[in-house]
Amino acid sequence: MKRFDIFGTLKKDMDVIEKELYLSVEGDSPELTETSLHLLRAGGKRLRPVFVLMGGKFGSYDIERLKLVAVPLELIHSASLVHDDVIDDAETRRGKPTVKAKWDNRVAMYTGDYIYGRALELTTKLEAPEIHRILAKAMVEMAIGEMEQIRDFFNTEQNIRRYLLRIRRKTSLLIAISCQLGALAANADRRVASGLYRFGYNVGMAFQIQDDLLDLCGTEKQIGKPPGSDMRQGNITLPVIFALGDHHVSEPLRQELDRIQAMNGQCDVSEAVQLVRASSGIAKSEALADRYIRKALDALDTLPDIKTKKHLREIAHFITKRSY
Numbered sequence: 001m002k003r004f005d006i007f008g009t010l011k012k013d014m015d016v017i018e019k020e021l022y023l024s025v026e027g028d029s030p031e032l033t034e035t036s037l038h039l040l041r042a043g044g045k046r047l048r049p050v051f052v053l054m055g056g057k058f059g060s061y062d063i064e065r066l067k068l069v070a071v072p073l074e075l076i077h078s079a080s081l082v083h084d085d086v087i088d089d090a091e092t093r094r095g096k097p098t099v100k101a102k103w104d105n106r107v108a109m110y111t112g113d114y115i116y117g118r119a120l121e122l123t124t125k126l127e128a129p130e131i132h133r134i135l136a137k138a139m140v141e142m143a144i145g146e147m148e149q150i151r152d153f154f155n156t157e158q159n160i161r162r163y164l165l166r167i168r169r170k171t172s173l174l175i176a177i178s179c180q181l182g183a184l185a186a187n188a189d190r191r192v193a194s195g196l197y198r199f200g201y202n203v204g205m206a207f208q209i210q211d212d213l214l215d216l217c218g219t220e221k222q223i224g225k226p227p228g229s230d231m232r233q234g235n236i237t238l239p240v241i242f243a244l245g246d247h248h249v250s251e252p253l254r255q256e257l258d259r260i261q262a263m264n265g266q267c268d269v270s271e272a273v274q275l276v277r278a279s280s281g282i283a284k285s286e287a288l289a290d291r292y293i294r295k296a297l298d299a300l301d302t303l304p305d306i307k308t309k310k311h312l313r314e315i316a317h318f319i320t321k322r323s324y
Helices: 003-024 030-041 047-056 063-090 107-125 129-151 160-185 190-217 229-233 238-244 248-260 271-277 282-300 307-319
Strands: none
Touching: 003 030, 003 047, 003 063, 030 063, 030 107, 030 229, 030 248, 047 063, 047 107, 047 160, 047 190, 047 307, 063 107, 063 129, 063 160, 107 129, 129 160, 160 238, 190 229, 190 238, 190 282, 190 307, 229 248, 238 248, 238 271, 248 271, 271 282, 271 307, 282 307
């Protein structure tokens, strides 16, 4: 299924969102405008705006109102990526140079801060204190998730529960509130907004697990960076945690991770990648992602039976489908 197929009747409104994204980062600083546009032009799935608009379909749909939620959410996501690239010392994102690589760390950090500020500035045009509270709380949780990830770099003793809490904060929460805030901005029923939140939360969890699997099982062409980049950066993801509990590969994998840490990630990680691929970690991670998708689809069953529900079901399957 192609991106156009997913957007369906939303394509026209997604074009509006795309235009507003570019306009939102234009300002008095030519440098910050340039770096922000560089990031946005690198593309992306734009999942969060899509979910906002689809959430709005369950209420009084108004693109002029919904864009005041959809654009800030995508900006917040984009700002977090700029900061991630600094922390991870990433040279490319989606196959293109990162802001950090094309300019430097300081410019990248200020770019992220600038984009966050622009996001908050846009939301002030929406007179809805509840939406502001939900958005602010999510940003706090995202920051905590980032700190937890840094704290757990190369921590081979972390458990699955810790990992799941981290990805809830870093990834799942923003997708969940995208669905929820779209409904709230359209004055949909609160129970519908809650059902959409549960859908988005579970899709977000599955999406991140699938992303972690792609990092290990995908090709460089597919993921825009060499396989095993997470391990090189010290990010111990779910497949690796499962593999560390697999007695067939546990000891050599620990040795490889120790070597990668000792070399500060500036080394070949193909042996560690092969060890994880040969373990039960891949299948176990896929099974957990599938469980989250089933929960997401169960949440959809509680929603009114409109055409958008079918589209949400299709998106859930699309963003977590195997491509390795």
